[in-house]
Amino acid sequence: MYKTLTSTVCALALTTGAALAQDSITVGMVLEPPNLDPTGGAAAATDEVVYANVFEGLTRVGPDGSIGPALATSWDVEEDGKVYVFHLAEGVTFHDGAEFNADDVVFTLDRARAEDSTNAQKVLFEGIESVEAVDPATVRVTLDAPDGNFPFKMSWGDAVMVDEASAADLATNPIGTGPFKFDEWRQGDSIVLSAYDGYWGEKPALTSATFRFISDPTAAFSAMMAGDVDAFPNYPAPETLTQLEADPRFKVIVGTTEGETILAMNNTEPPLDNIKMRQAIAHAINRQEIIDGAMFGYGTPIGSHFAPHNPDYIDLTEQSAYDPEASQALLAEIGGDAPTLRLALPPPTYARRGGEIIAAQLRAVGIETEITNMEWAQWLETVFKGGDFDLTVISHTEPLDIDIYARDDYYFHYAKPDFVALMDQLTETIDPAQRSELLKQAQQMIADDFVNVFLFQLAKTGVANAKIEGLWENSPNQSNDLTKVRWTE
Incomplete structure (x- = not known):
């Protein structure tokens, strides 16, 4: 009786663990970000973790490189490209519960273009003459000259929206409006995100994501083979891609x-x-x-x-x-x-x-x-x-x-x-x-x-568990966008 009960409990535990694993993912990365504030540093590894996952901008880059709506659901172009009027999504909150509105856009863009700005891509904002909150859901940006590329500039990780109340601590405690919120940073090892219950848009299929830092190519290969990592979007050991491609457990993604x-x-x-x-x-x-x-x-x-x-x-x-x-x-x-x-x-x-x-x-x-x-x-x-x-x-x-x-x-x-x-x-x-x-x-x-x-x-040479869908084939920017990633049976 005791032996049978123990076996049943163990079987249930394994089944439960397998089920839980299907809505979580462990992603391998070569570099650990020096900080988690994409508006205050130049490291690509920062965007690899937080872009589209934790933080969102007025616009965003899609997997094909096109620019589409994000926190701005639409925009009007006036005066031959000198004025942009952004219409904001409503019902949006930051991960600490603070409301997102036009005032946050004004703060973010003014902060990025300020004289003491530490934004690594400050040039993106230099053409801005003024930013005005027309109403809580509308922002008017006036440029000093026409700029047909302005929606593209607003899609960069350096242009994501932040809240004045939390801006000072973004490097270690990133608070954005994205579908995932920051949980934990184990220095030298990993960063953990979890799905944000209050997310305003389409909810992700994943409930949690762990980014593990593995710079050594041999260790990256071993982690994939052992199942310690589910996906390595920018795989650092191309010499082993042929071996992984031949293994039915994996798929190699080249873009x-x-x-x-x-x-x-x-x-x-x-x-x-x-x-x-x-x-x-x-x-x-x-x-x-x-x-x-x-x-x-x-x-x-x-x-x-x-x-x-x-x-x-x-x-x-x-x-x-x-x-x-x-x-x-x-x-x-x-x-x-x-x-x-x-x-x-x-x-x-x-x-x-x-x-x-x-x-x-x-x-x-x-x-x-x-x-x-x-x-x-x-x-x-x-x-x-x-x-x-x-x-x-x-x-x-x-x-x-x-x-x-x-x-x-x-x-x-x-x-x-x-x-x-x-x-x-x-x-x-x-x-x-x-x-x-x-x-x-x-x-x-x-x-x-x-x-x-x-x-x-x-080249983008990635490796993933064959049951994972939704990872980007190409890299039109520096992100590991997990918003459409899911496990299949």
Whole structure:
């Protein structure tokens, strides 16, 4: 009797556990976010956790890259793109119960564009002249010039809506309006979210989500095989994808990203302030060797800072093609002692593996490097914020971000006046054909100036339990959007 009862209880417990597992998910991530405030930092890992899950903006990016409504259910465009009137969803609350209304939009946008703003994409808000709450459900945004791209700008993680009462603590206690609320952050291990009962929109199928941080490729593979992780949307061990694809427990999801992977160069520091030196470095780099050696063949070569899947892309790879003889000739023309350059490598696999290959390629033409492997927080502080580097390998995953080359304080320090003028013209242009032509000119200009070495477009190689549906195939932005994710039988 005792034995039978015990067996029955155990069987019930296992059944209950299996049932519970079908509305929860554990997602693997390579990098741990330095903080959880997408409006106060540049780390892609922050958006990977909180975008669309915890925080929402006026607009949002869909899985196909299109811009659609979010907290603004619709908007009107007036004065040829100089005024936007946003109509807000009603009955929305933040996770602490505070009501969301037009005043929160005014606070959020004014905070983002303030002189003391710490928003990493402050440029998104620079064109705003005023923000006015017409009534609790209507906001009028007046720009200083027409901007046909403004709804796109409002879809960024940097533009999500926040409440003044909780804004100061978002880094460690994120409070948004999204379908999931923040539960717990186990530093160095994981972040836990749970479904928000008071969510105003369509409820998610999942009741909880755990993001686990696993940077080591071998550990990532082991976690998938053991079932410790249900999905790894940006899987860091492409060398094992063939093995996982052959296992019926898993599905491999290969798509594209907005991630232009570059060998960034500090354009203001000698010897990299010399275009011939930058050109010599570019011709020393064999892109395909890096794609094969670091990414196991996953990646598309690029010759400028633009995504190949974008209809306005132009292929400029031949302009900086691998040509070690041309590289050595340029170095001889420059003269002097061969330089030794500092190469800072952040944690992602593409950077660490790719950086070693790049160092060997540069050595082959006479350029030595000193490699420093940096943790993510150190890279952000030293390289991205401090500009204290010569070379670094990084993937820029923000969508349509060629405008970063117009920022005089951006870490690779380009901001050529002609390019700044080009971006100003793009901002004021509404006509799609004219915008397309300006984007092509922008790609050509930074390729002509060899601002950086443009390596490859980062592929999205994901792995998931075969019973999971709703994960994004492509990455039009940096998020792991769980709003449509569900388990199937």
